[in-house]
Amino acid sequence: MLKKISIFALLTVMLVTLISACGNGNNNTSEQASSAPASSAESASASASAEPKKKDVTIRVFQFKVEIRDALEKMAQEYEKETGVKVEIETHGGGEDYSALLKATLAAGEEPEIITSAGSAGFDPYVDRAVDLSNETWAKDLVEASKAQISRDGKLLGLPMNLEAYAFTYNKDLFAQAGITDLPQTLDEFEVMVKKLKDAGITPFALTNEWWSMGIHTLNIAIANQPDPEAWIEEVKAGTKTFKDDPIMKQWLRLVDIMFANGQEKAITVDYNTQVAEFAAGKGAMIQHGNWIQGNVDAVDPNLNLGMMPVPLLDKPNVFTGVPSNWVVNNKSAHPEEAKAFLNWMVTSETGKKFISTDFKFVPSLNSITPNPEAIGKIAGDFAVFSQAKPDQVKGWQWDRFPDGITQQWGAAMQEYLGKQINGDQLLEKFDKAVSDIVKK
The missing domain is CATH 3.40.190.10 (Periplasmic binding protein-like II)
Known part of the structure; x- marks a missing residue:
């Protein structure tokens, strides 16, 4: 445990050491x-x-x-x-x-x-x-x-x-172009920020149809924000708690809706490589990935001015590492x-x-x-600065506490939701069903 x-x-210690070396x-x-x-x-x-x-x-x-x-x-x-x-x-x-x-x-x-x-x-x-x-x-x-x-x-x-660490990797120059000077601390501020990007003619998100990105990283934002993620997961596996009735999941759905409504057209057809290439080409202001995309981005534009923006969900925005x-x-x-x-x-x-x-x-x-x-690169460097200043807002990767096979089903459900084939309640029900189906076996 x-x-x-x-x-x-x-x-944090490892990354902060790097930033110090660069600064000196x-x-x-x-x-x-x-x-x-x-x-x-x-x-x-x-x-x-x-x-x-x-x-x-x-x-x-x-x-x-x-x-x-x-x-x-x-x-x-x-x-x-x-x-x-x-x-x-x-x-x-x-x-x-x-x-x-x-x-x-x-x-x-x-x-x-x-x-x-x-x-x-x-x-x-x-x-x-x-x-x-x-x-x-x-x-x-x-x-x-x-x-x-x-x-x-x-x-x-x-x-x-x-x-590795992830949150919303963002293009600082596009944010400046839209007049955004402060990163959002709440979902309300996040929604206002997204509107500013759209009003400036900038696509807020580079999205993907990849099951693992949505079914693992996106969903982890809600799971990791539980007061005690490990205990909550055990209760979900035991059937004493559910995704559908969880208040944090309701907030998470609002976050996902903002993302899905403000991405590129036909995001349901966009794979990972295309998503990252489009982001690197400046076709999206944000992407929900972490420092692992640095090499792919650099291959397109090594001078892209990037940072890692914590994800605002509850009272404090967070990043996630593991x-x-x-x-x-x-x-x-x-x-x-x-x-x-x-x-x-x-x-x-x-x-x-x-x-x-x-x-x-x-x-x-x-x-x-x-x-x-x-x-x-700059993504991991930005994370180092944030995690040194606010270590209590760095949360873990929780998906692997669930048995193998569940995240794949979550990802499939997220693909349906991105494609507008199901509504939010049905999405959360599918999350619960994936757990019960696998745990019972």
């Missing part, structure tokens, strides 16, 4: 993170500490972070050059149901050496496949709060790869030891650390990897 201050405080004009961190790969002697030493060179070995990685697909494949090529071990990257994300694809792959008898998983309940289906990584050399360097959601019975069963991806070594695969060696290389070698901090644009989950302020 995560304590309230756990991951929020630690992520200290370029050493950036230069180190962006430096060329280690010399052949250093690389050989790092590889040797992981495992002796092997030839004619292929390990397969099954993962869902579409933002790092290209960089991850380049890193795999570097690993093969150094060790002779080939790494095949298979990326599934965006509109695909990653969890369903992974389960189907495993059911078909295919066993990738490394699978990526969410934490908490989302990890439960894969516990029996997970190799204990507690004694790996890098385990002691993990941000402490990142471990709980991937640990069972005191054993670390995966590598938490990075930390560990999005855990790398699990599959004990049923052909080469689990080689997979462990690859993970070790990725987080301890200079080449691997450079990819994580710079090419992936990650806020690392390991204290031994120095984040690159220039790479993580």
Whole structure:
């Protein structure tokens, strides 16, 4: 069970450190993170500490972070050059149901050496496949709060790869163009702000039809705002509380209605990649995503003036943070030891650390990897400033406390609501039905 201050405080410390480095004009961190790969002697030493060179070995990685697909494949090529071990990257994300694809792959008898998983309940289906990584050399360097959601019975069963935060990422220049000088603190102020954008001829939101964005991140805004999210979730699973009768859900519906009524035309046809590309091109003032879109945005316009706007729902606006991806070594695969060696290389070698901090644009989950302020960008930087000033308004990711399969049904219901096929009451009823259907099984 995560304590309230756990991951929020630690992520804040890491990000604030970056902002301080930038503000002081200290370029050493950036230069180190962006430096060329280690010399052949250093690389050989790092590889040797992981495992002796092997030839004619292929390990397969099954993962869902579409933002790092290209960089991850380049890193795999570097690993093969150094060790002779080939790494095949298979990326599934965006509109695909990653969890369903992974389960189907495993059911078909295919066993990738490394699978990526969410934490908490989302990890439960894969516990029996997970190799204990507690004694790996890098385990002691993990941000402490990142471990709980991937640990069972005191054993670390995966590598938490990075930390992320989200709220409304917004275009500061478009806000200025509309005469918006203060960020909204309430839903009423939020509605006024949206109208100002529209009156200035600016589309307020870049929306998407992606089930995971709406069924996970959007809905989490309401769940995380519960006074005690964990207790509330347990009551919902037990059937003693419901989405339909919850007053916070009623406020959340108003927020969603404002978003859905003020996006681009035919948002029901817009996938994630198109959504982010349109936002990066200035076709929307806000997007409900976090620092993970920085690389995609930079590919379109690296000079876009972005920030992270807390989401106003109740009495205080909030941002949301957690560990999005855990790398699990599959004990049923052909080469689990080689997979462990690859993970070790990725987080301890200079080449691997450079990819994580710079090419992936990650806020690392390991204290031994120095984040690159220039790479993580303005979105994460804005979050760091906010979370330092208002740590009580940083909330967690709660969706993985529900059994697998529920968020997919929530996302499908949100797609219906975006498409105006159901009303608000029916949407909340579908949320409750998704829980009862899965929990009863």
